[in-house]
Amino acid sequence: xxxxxxxxxxxxxxxLIEIADGGTTIKTDGINWxxxxxxxxxxxxxxxxxxxxxxxxxxxxxxxxxAVEALRTALAMGADTAVRIDPQGKPxxxxxxxxxxxxxxxxxxxxxxxxxxxxxDDDNFQVGPAVAELMGIPHISMVIRQEVTDGRxxxxxxxxxxxxxxxxALPALITTQRGLNEPRYASLPGIMKAKKKPxxxxxxxxxxxxxxxxxxRTIAMRLPPQRKGGRIIEGDSATAKAEALVKALREEAKxx
Amino acid sequence: MAQxxxxxxxxxxxxxxxLNVGALSEHEKYAEFNKKTVDLIISEARNLAIxxxxxxxxxxDEQGCRLExxxxxxxxxxKRAYDLFVEGEWLAMPEDPEYGGQGMPRTISLAAAxxxxxxxxxxxxxxxxTHGAALLVEAFGTERQKKLFLKNMFTGKWTGTMLLTEPxxxxxxGNLTTSAVKNEDGTYSITGNKIFISAGEHDLVENIVHxxxxxxxxxxxxxxxxxxxxxxxxxxNEDGSLGEFNDVVCTGIEHKMGINGNATCSLTLGGKGQxxxxxxxxxxxxxxxxxxxxxxxxxxxxxxxxxxxSASFMNAVNYARERVQGKNLLQMMDPNAPSVPxxxxxxxxxxxxxxxxxxxxxxxLLYYAGYLSDQxxxxxxxxxxxxxxxxxxxxIPICKGYVTDKAFEVCSTGVQVYGGYGFIKEYPQEQLxxxxxxxxxxxxxxxxxxxxLLGRKLGMNKGKPIMDLMVExxxxxxxxxxxxxxxxxxxxxxKALNRLGEIxxxxxxxxxxxxxxxxxxxxxxxxxxxxxxxxxxxxxWRGVIAATQLEKGAKKKDQAFYEGQLKSVxxxxxxxxxxxxxxxxxxxxxxxxxxxxxxxxxxGK
Numbered sequence: 036x037x038x039x040x041x042x043x044x045x046x047x048x049x050x051l052i053e054i055a056d057g058g059t060t061i062k063t064d065g066i067n068w069x070x071x072x073x074x075x076x077x078x079x080x081x082x083x084x085x086x087x088x089x090x091x092x093x094x095x096x097x098x099x100x101x102a103v104e105a106l107r108t109a110l111a112m113g114a115d116t117a118v119r120i121d122p123q124g125k126p127x128x129x130x131x132x133x134x135x136x137x138x139x140x141x142x143x144x145x146x147x148x149x150x151x152x153x154x155x156d157d158d159n160f161q162v163g164p165a166v167a168e169l170m171g172i173p174h175i176s177m178v179i180r181q182e183v184t185d186g187r188x189x190x191x192x193x194x195x196x197x198x199x200x201x202x203x204a205l206p207a208l209i210t211t212q213r214g215l216n217e218p219r220y221a222s223l224p225g226i227m228k229a230k231k232k233p234x235x236x237x238x239x240x241x242x243x244x245x246x247x248x249x250x251x252r253t254i255a256m257r258l259p260p261q262r263k264g265g266r267i268i269e270g271d272s273a274t275a276k277a278e279a280l281v282k283a284l285r286e287e288a289k290x291x
Numbered sequence: 292m293a294q295x296x297x298x299x300x301x302x303x304x305x306x307x308x309x310l311n312v313g314a315l316s317e318h319e320k321y322a323e324f325n326k327k328t329v330d331l332i333i334s335e336a337r338n339l340a341i342x343x344x345x346x347x348x349x350x351x352d353e354q355g356c357r358l359e360x361x362x363x364x365x366x367x368x369x370k371r372a373y374d375l376f377v378e379g380e381w382l383a384m385p386e387d388p389e390y391g392g393q394g395m396p397r398t399i400s401l402a403a404a405x406x407x408x409x410x411x412x413x414x415x416x417x418x419x420x421t422h423g424a425a426l427l428v429e430a431f432g433t434e435r436q437k438k439l440f441l442k443n444m445f446t447g448k449w450t451g452t453m454l455l456t457e458p459x460x461x462x463x464x465g466n467l468t469t470s471a472v473k474n475e476d477g478t479y480s481i482t483g484n485k486i487f488i489s490a491g492e493h494d495l496v497e498n499i500v501h502x503x504x505x506x507x508x509x510x511x512x513x514x515x516x517x518x519x520x521x522x523x524x525x526x527x528n529e530d531g532s533l534g535e536f537n538d539v540v541c542t543g544i545e546h547k548m549g550i551n552g553n554a555t556c557s558l559t560l561g562g563k564g565q566x567x568x569x570x571x572x573x574x575x576x577x578x579x580x581x582x583x584x585x586x587x588x589x590x591x592x593x594x595x596x597x598x599x600x601s602a603s604f605m606n607a608v609n610y611a612r613e614r615v616q617g618k619n620l621l622q623m624m625d626p627n628a629p630s631v632p633x634x635x636x637x638x639x640x641x642x643x644x645x646x647x648x649x650x651x652x653x654x655x656l657l658y659y660a661g662y663l664s665d666q667x668x669x670x671x672x673x674x675x676x677x678x679x680x681x682x683x684x685x686x687i688p689i690c691k692g693y694v695t696d697k698a699f700e701v702c703s704t705g706v707q708v709y710g711g712y713g714f715i716k717e718y719p720q721e722q723l724x725x726x727x728x729x730x731x732x733x734x735x736x737x738x739x740x741x742x743x744l745l746g747r748k749l750g751m752n753k754g755k756p757i758m759d760l761m762v763e764x765x766x767x768x769x770x771x772x773x774x775x776x777x778x779x780x781x782x783x784x785x786k787a788l789n790r791l792g793e794i795x796x797x798x799x800x801x802x803x804x805x806x807x808x809x810x811x812x813x814x815x816x817x818x819x820x821x822x823x824x825x826x827x828x829x830x831x832w833r834g835v836i837a838a839t840q841l842e843k844g845a846k847k848k849d850q851a852f853y854e855g856q857l858k859s860v861x862x863x864x865x866x867x868x869x870x871x872x873x874x875x876x877x878x879x880x881x882x883x884x885x886x887x888x889x890x891x892x893x894x895g896k
Contacts, residue, residue, distance in 0.1 A: 108334070220339050223381055226335055
């Protein structure tokens with residue numbers, strides 16, 4: 036099995052996010068960057084399939100120089116090789132990212148492509164399915180269990196309130212959902228081996244893919260509203276307070 | 292959420308900017324460890340520490356260990372954390388790869404340990420003691436012993452301990468009574484009682500290897516008659532499989548002030564006459580073996596204490612930024628003024644800058660000790676090796692004694708910053724303070740560390756190590772003097788260093804005079820003064836780097852960090868060193884009251 040994993044480096048959820056001047060991006064200073072948690076599931080699943088069926092695991096990321104850290108973590112977990120496509124500062128949306136990745140994936144002969152179902156930074160949900168569409172291969176999303184036999188993959192995916200079992204022929208693309216596996220930590224020997232594993236860096240301009248201009252433009256970015264403080268119901272007596280509370284619940288909150 | 296356990300920027304600063312550990316990779320021995328690899332190691336250690344070890348911190352304290360029918364069970368959450376820790380092969384980072392180590396420079400392993408120990412050092416004692424015990428096997432074991440024990444210990448399949456203390460032999464280890472009688476097959480039958488054995492019995496792994504200090508029948512009294520034995524919980528067959536139970540019985544566990552997740556055991560060896568040990572190293576050379584391991588063990592204890600302080604500081608500074616209480620002092624009279632985060636209050640800032648400067652100085656000092664030992668390992672010049680080793684030996688009592696004393700003070704300040712909440716178990720500050728406290732006692736009390744510094748290390752090699760260290764400190768002072776805004780701080784460090792030289796001469800001479808008892812009554816103050824000066828040196832060294840970077844036009848994201856470095860050295864040299872000068876005056880006075888006072892005059896009878 037030749038397996039490709041798509042991964043993205045995102046701010047760690049512990050990071051304090053602030054909006055940069057201009058209001059359409061975040062401040063990147065002082066942020067701790069990590070591999071997108073759903074992509075960790077993807078790397079782990081790829082490693083488990085490789086352990087069972089053999090083959091190689093190649094991790095792909097479209098991102099700036101810094102993204103190499105997430106690739107190295109994947110190599111330290113046990114992936115074989117890594118490819119980083121440098122966007123050369125060009126703005127990208129979900130679709131243009133998918134175009135570039137699909138272009139590079141077509142250059143290999145992958146039986147299975149695994150991606151997180153979304154990146155936790157901008158929750159776009161698009162790249163995995165769009166890559167499958169652009170490559171003309173089937174895709175199954177939100178997978179919590181999979182089994183590969185005789186050139187086919189059978190997946191259990193989550194749906195609202197239950198699960199669904201789907202099967203398709205390989206090559207295919209699947210996206211991960213929490214519960215698929217428990218990603219391993221990079222071991223110290225894994226880290227040492229990662230150093231010797233190749234990371235192939237390709238500039239966007241050399242890929243032969245023209246992602247075009249982004250079709251989505253960020254107009255403004257806002258932090259979630261601050262939680263408001265509580266309100267103490269005033270009144271002369273317990274009865275008066277209870278009356279005021281019931282009135283507020285009925286007329287303002289409209290919950291009773 | 293902000294950073295926890297240790298400030299990554301500060302860890303990276305010491306590794307790369309202060310000690311330039313990447314340069315170690317120029318030596319063949321450490322060729323694998325370039326900067327990128329080091330960064331990945333620290334990131335992954337931090338990741339594992341925060342996600343898997345930190346969650347065991349509170350639970351380990353609350354659950355503690357339980358003893359039932361001679362079996363000790365550790366807190367439930369420790370099992371998963373232990374398995375992940377040893378699967379990742381983090382246990383023997385700096386050791387020989389042939390036996391399951393990773394061959395990593397010690398400096399880097401200390402930085403990784405910074406996160407592991409800061410996450411929960413009561414947990415880390417299980418792998419930590421295993422590492423220490425395995426080092427004894429590596430240093431003194433026969434090829435057969437290494438083959439049977441070493442890899443299983445370095446890989447964490449079995450754990451290790453250290454059986455020194457007995458009810459009447461603690462600080463006075465030469466008083467021990469555990470006996471060893473030689474059997475016909477060359478093994479020894481061991482009989483005795485040991486107490487205060489950390490990780491002495493537990494259910495984390497299938498076997499526990501105890502290095503035991505005991506006296507061979509007929510051997511001389513005192514430390515000269517002590518030998519070291521290897522005593523496993525289950526005997527080990529020649530093919531490596533486990534044999535019968537070796538009559539090492541846990542008769543009790545202590546209920547302690549802190550580190551409750553670690554089982555502190557009383558062990559009875561050979562209660563049924565069935566405990567068999569093999570000699571590790573030569574007969575009657577047990578104490579010498581202990582001494583060889585002492586630097587390692589004491590540096591580890593220094594790290595344990597320090598890591599509590601670092602975690603407490605991270606918590607405190609983050610809490611102070613968020614906790615809103617009281618008005619800004621300048622608006623005290625305005626009833627409509629808004630309440631402000633407590634980090635705006637001068638007294639809270641005083642506490643935070645004190646914590647910050649100690650934590651930074653101690654981190655630099657401990658990593659520097661690791662760095663010295665790495666330099667010893669890569670140097671091929673015997674004189675240089677001796678110089679570096681001498682400075683390391685000299686600094687060890689400071690790394691253990693001074694650092695744990697100050698770490699406890701920092702943890703106490705960390706409780707204070709939280710106010711009433713610092714005293715409450717809902718927050719981690721009180722546990723860090725409790726956990727930290729034992730580090731001042733075990734592995735040689737801090738009183739013993741002070742005596743080691745004054746009685747042994749100071750005069751070692753005719754005082755060459757302290758002279759060498761002073762030369763190093765003077766180099767930093769000279770660099771700092773050339774930088775305008777460090778001049779004042781450099782002058783203060785120089786003054787303190789010179790005064791330290793004087794009191795060292797004075798105390799050294801007093802220790803040779805009839806007033807020897809009074810000299811040793813000032814051993815601890817001397818260790819404290821020495822520690823203050825060394826801390827000031829470390830902060831000045833940091834200041835030189837920071838000032839240089841700011842001068843060069845540091846990146847925007849680094850500016851606050853470097854400015855913070857200048858503030859630490861300013862605080863320490865202007866607000867702490869004057870107190871140190873006073874302490875040194877007191878040492879120079881060598882007041883004899885403590886020695887002269889009669890035991891009756893202490894009162895209370």
